[in-house]
Amino acid sequence: MAPDFDADLLKTFIAAAELGSFTKAAQVVCRSQAAVSMQIKRLEGAIGTPLFVRDTRNLSLTHAGETLLEYARRIRSLQDEAWAAVARPEITGHVVLGAPDDYISSLLPPVLRRFSAMYPAVDISVICAQSTALAPMLEDNRIDLAFVTRDRSLRLNGDFIRREPVWWVGKPDEPRVWQARPLPVALYESGCMARANTVAALDRATLPYRAAYSSASMLGLLAVVDAGLAVAALARCSVPERLSVLGARHGLPEIEPLDIVVARSAKSNRPTCDYLAAQMQQDLSRPMQSEPASDAVVLG
Template structure:
């Protein structure tokens, strides 16, 4: 039974169990899927029972697997703590974060800097991108903590804040072309894009796309220079912009929300992510 304390097998098991996917787990461990599969088979042979229910797209744990996962996390955490105490060297942990471009600065970065100062053996790996893409990567186990924009209640989240929207145009011109509304939009699958189309269609106002950009700064600049109008968060309004209201023929858009998601496991990495989440939640 002492063979069960093979830390390599336990680490592989935890990675596969938490991601539910051999491909993602192999990327986390810098190994191959075949190697991980063989290690899981060895562990199952030692336990004498299957640890995963096969045949599903996402691997699910058996009852034995769930029990082992709880113990495996504790064993690995104790192992890390022991060697930290004996050697005086803390093990480097990397927390993978995902933020939309406009949230990856401002109040967020100072909080990240303070967290790194308080936890010198933590590495933060920040990815910026569209909210839907970041949420997909989070669901696949590729990110540990994300702050994304979503429709109110679209996905259950640990922290969320209101995100009111408004129509914006340049303040350099008094009147808009009423024949067809020129729209400045994010690429397909970007937030607010389809909302603009639907809102104007309801009002039976003709529209056309004049500018597409994946960068918020690019969208803001295009609005400033008078290339068209766009639907953006109120906080994205610049001094060079003017808000368009129902009096201008632009219907009020439904409020969205900013949501923070993070994994809630009991291992060291998840505990650190939860600590960071609490600090970001106070912003």
């Protein structure tokens, strides 16, 4: 007899497969990394074959895992469509959502996929920009929702979603970078909370540093770190598996975490915006966890 596919197990499997990490999957499904590992083992036990190839840095699908992923997506999509057809009236409209590139790439894809399955007649426009650029767009009603870092100086408060730890990262084979003094640091642009918190941590530690590079985009920071030219401080959710996590034992100070919120414009008081904001709250809310998870790559 074929095993029943538990919806929670499939949700966790899809998250791990799409994000390539049990750690990041744990953030999406609001479970611990250990709980995610146990769920995957349960699913593999029920099927009778491994679904992932695991090593110290990468998490990839086996042939069976690739096959199951296609079916798992279809099963989850049908579940969402069935629920929406029975429990929700037909909702149409358009939502303009703004978010920084690190949150868009790491946190929002599963949310948008699930929302679109439940509300297929709602169109979503996504604007990628830093919080400093999204604040005036929100005030001018050019966007409906902003999934951003809380920043009271920009009047970006909104409804709290999660507290995201900030980790130092560097290129694994470039230990000289984090050992250098002054420390070369790649920073986000001036005015954003991530940069302010990073600089404040360095100043409190009286650690000599130089702002070697600056970028409004996470991709800009990653390019510098990948080149072995500097270290950077990134929200945990957006740390790539290829980079090493640095910390106190490397002489680097702890950085204050970031509060992520959903802020709304004055004209967002309509069902389409309500449902998308609620979906983000449901899928992404989780308690604070400040320590690196066990499948993070830590530089010795």
